[in-house]
Amino acid sequence: MRPDQASQGSHCFDFEHDFVGNWRCIPLCVRRKLDLAGIKLRLSHWLAMPEAERQELVLWGDDAEALRALATHLKQRTRDLPDGEATDLPIASQEPWQQGGEPPVAATTAAAELGYSLSPECWLALSELERFALCKLARPGHDHHNLAAALAEVFP
Known part of the structure; x- marks a missing residue:
């Protein structure tokens, strides 16, 4: 299911399902909020928090005021x-x-290697969270481990 603008702040992708629930990795919706808040949160920080607190961060808002509060809270x-x-x-x-x-x-380039074409029209049709996920998963030096699953999910 594609996240709409209102739900993208707490949307977890199907390909992330292996760690949804126990939150052993930082989901992309939280990573997007961290980028928007200007905060580098280490995985060790994330894992030091109880699961309920990690869930709270997943559900945290992503409007400007909420992001400022998130930065203060995490510091x-x-x-x-x-x-x-x-x-x-x-x-x-x-x-x-x-x-x-x-x-x-x-x-x-990474999408083409997996048989997908990212035209400007396709790119524009994606939600900000979907574009964020593809950028993060396709960045140079990344293992592209979940990229095929992400592409399949956003381009069914």
């Missing part, structure tokens, strides 16, 4: 953890996944 929450406080990153702005137009070369 305070991680301050005393062994890996130290979550760090600041530049807040995502004008990233390829945040806009239509031409899909990024890494995404089109």
